[in-house]
Each structure stands twice: as C-alpha cells, then as structure tokens.
Amino acid sequence: MNFADLFVLAQRGLLRRPVRTFLTVLGIVVAVASMVIFLSLGEGFRRALGAEIGNVGPDLQVTLAGNESSSVFGSPIPDVPLENAARFESVASELGIKQVIPYILTARGSFSGQGYLIGGYPFERVPLSDIYPNLKLLEGRLFTPADSLGNVAVVGAAAAKNASLKLGSALRLNRDVSFKVVGILKKGDGFTDSFIFVPFNALAKGIGIANRATGIAIKLNDAGDARKVATALNARFTDLNAKTQGDVLSILDKAIAIGDAFRFGISLISLIVGGLAVANTVMMGVYERTREFGVIRAIGAKPSFVFSLVVLESMLLALIGGAGGVLVGYLGSFVVNFAVRDLVSVSIAAVTPRLILLAVGVAAVLGLFAGLLPARTASRLVITQALGRN
C-alpha cells in the first residue's frame, strides 16, 4: 500500500470520532502554543539584542576582569577607573583605535512599566549619532560641546512616556540633582527608546562617582579587527576584560539559552500531558477497531502495516495540533508584545523560523512516541481473537 492510501486510512480513522479527535488536537494546540509563546520570548530578546548591539557604534566593550557579577555592559555600580581610558588612548595608533568612550549606565524605575535607563556619555567629544547612529531627533536639540557639565538630557520616546517627560521638563535624579529635557527622540524599535541620555560628567557628579565608569566602549578604525584588538588589549591589560560585540552577544545568548531551557522545562509539562492525551485517543481507537484491524490483518496486511497506520494516526493528531499551536503561539506573541510594549519598548516575543521548526519537530516526536504503544498493541493482535472467533 502506498503512503497516500495509508494516509487516507489514517485520516478516516481519526474522523470516526470527530469530537474526541478535535479535543485531543486542542490539547496539543494549547501545549505547543504555550511552548511557542514561552520560547518566543528568548527569540525576541536575541533578535532585539542582536539589532541593538549591531546599531551601537563601539566595536569593543571593556569592563573589569574577574568581576563575575558584572553584566556584559558592566557592573551595576560604576567600577572601571577612568585612567584606563588614557591607557587605551596611549595604544590607540598602534592598535587602530579610533575613539575611547567611557560610559555610565544606571537603571531607574520598576517592573510597573515606568522604567528607563540613564546613559552618561562624553557627548562633548563623541556625538550621540556616532554612538547610536539610528537615533533621530523628534523635537528640541541634541548635545553640544558646551553641555559637558550641564544638567541636560535627551530622552527616548518610551522613556519620555514612562517618566512623563516633555521638552523643558525636569528629570529628578535624586534630591539634589535634576536634568532638564532639551531633546526628545523619535520612537524607534529598540532598547534605546527607554534610554535617557545625559553628559557623562554631569551624571558622574550627580550620582557621586568620581573617576569611575560602568565600562569603556572602543571604536576601531576597522571593525573587522575587533577580535584581534580585544585579544591584544586583554594580553596587555590583564586587569581589564575587552569583549567584542560577538562576545557580548554570545554571553547574552548563553543567558537567554538558560532562560529558554527553564521555559522549555515548564512547557514540557503541558507537552507531556498533550502527548498522553494523544496516546489515550489512539489507544481507544485501537480498542474500538480491534475487529477491523483483525479483518485487515486477515485479508493480508502485515503487522508492520497496522503499526505504521496507528503511528501515522498519532503523528497526524500531533502535527495538526502542532501546526495549530504554532499559529496560536504566533498570535500570542503579538499579544505579549502589545502588553509589554511600553515596558521594554522592543518586541520581546518573536516567532522565528527555527522556533516554528522546533515546535513542529517536538509535535512530530510527541506523536511518534505517543503512537508507539498503541501501534505495538494493534500490530500484535491475534487475528482469531480480533475477529471475535474462539
């Protein structure tokens, strides 16, 4: 029997009990959809971070070596001595370093949707457009060299909304220090929407940090030399750790992968439940059709044919459920992005081709395993017993 005929038999077998089949498929849809939504978070983070890192001008990020608690962008408390900037400047021509940019990053707000990041950069030396080339001004102005110690801020669109800032508003950093908003950026599709940019020196003074930075960003004459320069810097300055954009992405990817594993673990529970539902449905179908399987075997079907038929039924159930799950998961990811758009200002959930492949693959494996026991039972039926003889 060819596959098309086998497929028709399997499909008819499932349609014998349409309501039971529908409910089983629904179970798989829910299980796969939850997996897709959970894992789409990791995919969205990867995509957003990849785009963000790629948009940032600096080719290397330097933080203190051996500080495992540091994030990839640096410690929460600025701890990189500023004199390191001078050390890098001293080898700039030798290693092809174009710009050395110390920065301070500090977070404000909470998970309530009112959060933003404050980034302090030496705008008197490096224009904002050099560091984040894709940012566009909506209203007001950007920084000028005269702003070096001025308490002025240029605000991302989401940050402006979250902190209720308008042109001319005051952003209070603490009891004594506030910044005046002189520019508001156009809404983009990145983390920088949640950024508030201020001059480095003004921020350092405002939070009481002297001669320290969260990290040092380095722009190279040739971005293709990033790996070579990072290796040279790490060999020369063993107290520091220079990371390329690739390193940063790799570290972030590792963190996201751990999150993925955790989320997959949670979805695995619903997947197992869905798989058991498939196994139950297929097994009930086998019991109900014992006589028919006996007839098919009696007229000349091999045990392997019956086995294939039952496994195909199981896989059809799981794959239809899997396809439905991907669709519902895809719609779910839109809901997630809609719900958190003000909080993080990027699409944190993304249903990527590899996630779709994973979901369909998981559904297929689920169907295969769920069908094995019923298929074994069906293929081992004793013909005389199945026919109701003796």
Next chain:
Amino acid sequence: MSTILQASDISKVYPSGEDTVTALNHLSLEFDAGRITAIVGPSGSGKSTLLNLLAGFDVPSSGNVTHNGNSITAMPETTLASYRLAHFGFIFQNYNLVSILNAQENVELPLSLASVPRLERTKRAKELLARVGLGKRITHRPNQLSGGEQQRVAIARALATNPSVIFADEPTGNLDSATGSGILELLTGRSEGSEARTLILITHDMEVAARADKIVKIRDGRLDSGA
C-alpha cells in the same frame, strides 16, 4: 483433480483454567482444486477452528497445513500475511467490512495492500460490485447498506485479488435462495468459464451444502463422515 490444500493430522488444544479443551483432534483432510467443499457440523464441533487453521489465522497445536505444497504452519507471520493476500480470499460470517471505507474502497482494500495501481483496482472493484448487483451502491458505507448488501460487498472483496482458494463462513446466510445460488457460482468462477476456484465454506444451510462437491461433517473435533 489435484490437491490444493491439505491438513495433515492437525489438532488444536486450548487451555481452559487448569484443564485443556481439544477443539480439533488429529484431523486430516484434502481439498481438491476447483471444487466446493462444505464443512458442516453442530455448534462447537470445531468448524470455525478448522477454517482458522486452514486459512493460517491460527497455528495448530500439532500437525501441518500445506497449500500447493507450501507449509502454511511453518511460515513466519509476515510471509504468511503476503501469502494470504496472494492466494486466499475470505468471507466472514458477519461480513466484517471496514466501517470507515465505502463499498468500493472495501473491495479495493486487498488490491491496495497488494500495491495494485489505483486505476486498475478501481476498475476491478467497480466490475466486481456490478457483478454482485451493487453497481449503484459503490459510494455507500457499510452502515448505509443492508445485511445482504454488506455480504455481497464482502464477497466482492474476497474475489478482488482473484485468489485460488476462498474461505467462507455462511456466505449466503443473508441472501435469498436464487441470489445465494448465483453467488456460489460467482465465488467458484464457474460462471465465468475461467479456471475454477476452490471454495471452502462453513454452512448450516443444507441446501447450500447440497450444491457442494464434497461435504465434510465435523463432530467433537473429529471427522464424522463424508470425507
């Protein structure tokens, strides 16, 4: 007449609690090619057990069954399935059609298992259904057919692969006398003028048995007479 099917000293013993039940007791039979053999006997005499062993649905506790000199008893299950498909046709007492398939698809099933091309098997199925008087009922599923119609679909299915031996359990049970007689002709192939098929049937209908070339009477798992 040459012998097409032979049962040599076959016995079938079933466990029953701590005891055993002997369904067939050292029975030997020969079936000639192209002849109709009717197996008759009271309920529980071992008729169905004999049919199961002859058709290869079950294995005798002792003895051997051969078809054209090939031992069915010694064949592995996979080989036996292909052998049944190629050489045997079956009509079950309660028709046993596949409920999810329509009449034509039921008749096509053994051809499909034998990997006969779609066009060829469709033509064959339609032709057989027309011959059993169901040419206009080919798209009906078993639950849309009467008992007699289902029985005729089962007969068409048994003939689909043009087997050399047909095993039938009460093949004319739900048919009127005239139709039953025609069906027997169809089953044996005598009406086609082609090489006659061997028909082994179980029946309680003595009119049907009377049309057989040979009657085998079974009682308590042994031959009674007429062998």
